Amino acid sequence: xxxxxxxxxxxxxxxxxxxxxxxxxxxxxxxxxxxxxxxxxxxxxxxxxxxxxxxxxxxxxxxxxxxxxxxxxxxxxxxxxxxxxxxxxxxxxxxxxxxxxxxxxxxxxxxxxxxxxxxxxxxxxxxxxxxxxxxxxxxxxxxxxxxxxxxxxxxxxxxxxxxxxxxxxxxxxxxxxxxxxxxxxxxxxxxxxxxxxxxxxxxxxxxxxxxxxxxxxxxxxxxxxxxxxxxxxxxxxxxxxxxxxxxxxxxxxxxxxxxxxxxxxxxxxxxxxxxx
Numbered sequence: 001x002x003x004x005x006x007x008x009x010x011x012x013x014x015x016x017x018x019x020x021x022x023x024x025x026x027x028x029x030x031x032x033x034x035x036x037x038x039x040x041x042x043x044x045x046x047x048x049x050x051x052x053x054x055x056x057x058x059x060x061x062x063x064x065x066x067x068x069x070x071x072x073x074x075x076x077x078x079x080x081x082x083x084x085x086x087x088x089x090x091x092x093x094x095x096x097x098x099x100x101x102x103x104x105x106x107x108x109x110x111x112x113x114x115x116x117x118x119x120x121x122x123x124x125x126x127x128x129x130x131x132x133x134x135x136x137x138x139x140x141x142x143x144x145x146x147x148x149x150x151x152x153x154x155x156x157x158x159x160x161x162x163x164x165x166x167x168x169x170x171x172x173x174x175x176x177x178x179x180x181x182x183x184x185x186x187x188x189x190x191x192x193x194x195x196x197x198x199x200x201x202x203x204x205x206x207x208x209x210x211x212x213x214x215x216x217x218x219x220x221x222x223x224x225x226x227x228x229x230x231x232x233x234x235x236x237x238x239x240x241x242x243x244x245x246x247x248x249x250x251x252x253x254x255x256x257x258x259x260x261x262x263x264x265x266x267x268x269x270x271x272x273x274x275x276x
Contacts, residue, residue, distance in 0.1 A: 002032055002088075002089065002090055003032050003033060004032055004033040004034075004035060004088035004089070004090075005028060005033075005034055005090045005091075005092055006034075006035040006036075006037065006086040006087065006088040006090065006091045006092065006111075006116075007021070007024070007028070007034055007035070007036045007037070007091075007092050007093075007094070008037055008038070008082075008091065008092070008093040008094060008104070008107065009021035009024075009025075009036070009093070009094035010038050010042065011025070011036070011038050011059070011060055011062075011067065011069070012057035012058070012059065012060050012264065013053050013054045013057035014038065014039050014040075014052060014053055014069070015042070015052055015054055015261075016039065016052070016096065016097075017123060019178050019264060020094065020123070020175070020178070021094055022060060023176055023178055023179060025062050025065055026062055027176075028092075029062055029064040029065045030064070032064075033064055033065070033088075034062065034065035034066070035065075035066050035068075035086070035087055036062070036066065036068065037068050037069075037070060037071065037082050037085060037086070038067065038069045038070075039069060039071040039072070039073070040070060040071065040072060041071075041072040041073060041074065041075075042073055043073045043100065044073070044074075054261065054263055054264070057263060057265075068085070070082060070085075073099075073103060076102075076106065079102070079103050079106040079107050083106060083107040083108075083109070083110025083111055083114075084114070086111050086114070086116055089116060089117060090116065090117045090118075090119060091107075091108065091116045091117070091118050092119045092120075092121065093107075093108060093119070093120050094123065095120050095121065095123060095124075095141055096123040096124055097124070098127055098134045098137040098138060101137040101140060101141055104141050104144075105140055105141060105144070108141070108144040108145075109144060112144060117146045118144055118145050118146050118147075119146065119147045119148070119149065120141070120142065120147075120149070121148075121149040121150075122142070122149065122150050122155070122159060124138075125138075125150060125155045125158045125159050125162075126162070135162075142159070142163050142165060145165075146169070147170075147171065148169065148171070149170075149171050149172075149173050150170060150171070150172055150173075151172070151173065151174055152174065153172055155172070156170045156172050178267070180267070180268045181264040181268075182264065182265030182266060182267070182268050182269075183265075184268060184272075185268065185269065187272050187273065189272075190269045190270075190273040191273045193269055193273075194269065194273050196233070196273055197229075197231075199229055200229050201227060201229050201230050201231065201275050201276075202231045202232075202233060202275045202276070203218075203222060203230070203231070203232045203233070203274070203275070203276045204270055204271065204273070204274035204276070205218055205232070205233070205234045205235070205236075206235050206236060206262070206267075206271070207235075207236045208236045208237050208238075208239055209234065209236050209237065209238045209239060209259075210239045211240060215234060215245065216244070216245065216248055218234075219232070219234075219245065219248045219249055220248065222254075222255065223250070223252060223255075230254055231254050231255075231256065232254060232255045232256065233256045233258065233270065233273075233274070234256070234257050235262055235270050236258070236259075236260075236261070237259065237261050238257075238259050242257070242259060245257065
């Protein structure tokens, strides 16, 4: 029986994959001891238009988990030190961005050399913006795993077909629901906070606005929909030219853009206010 697991990822106030990792480590720590190694400095801001630090968030403490935020994207020595610092028999890495390939390659190669078993939760099986070199970086990290976790059956099929991972070692675990981190509130209060009428029919598109998410298609479909009292709220940082989306909205007063990162303690407001 495994009594300790080392986990690689990010936790608040660093962004990255923090919301998921927080839930994951909290659940895992109820079963065994967690040795968390995270980032004190993620990749440069220009590589992540949404910013890499949530200035509104504070560091979190997870019971039964030792937390060491020692990694820096720009300091290879921190990658090497981390590789030799894993003290659990299993290293569980959260993989989400090709930008981190050098960091993960060094850490996981050292972990494998030391006889550790490596599990990868693959959040992005294929790069959001396709490019051959990004796929090669993905492949270099996937090859260091002993087992892989994906969030859907389609992801498993892609991982096995495109990257040749053995089907028996790829496990489907659906992405869990993130626990509310801020104060709960009623639908009425949430709508009042966002300036939304009580009787409006609200569609919410939540998260960073990037090309692969097809927010442009959503806006076009929404404008074509004949539904009195409709409201579309697009809440998240724009990674692309905002003017393009403003043009698509055409000044429609039923479309609202919230062009900013939504902190964890504010997420509940948007979901409470939404119908869809």
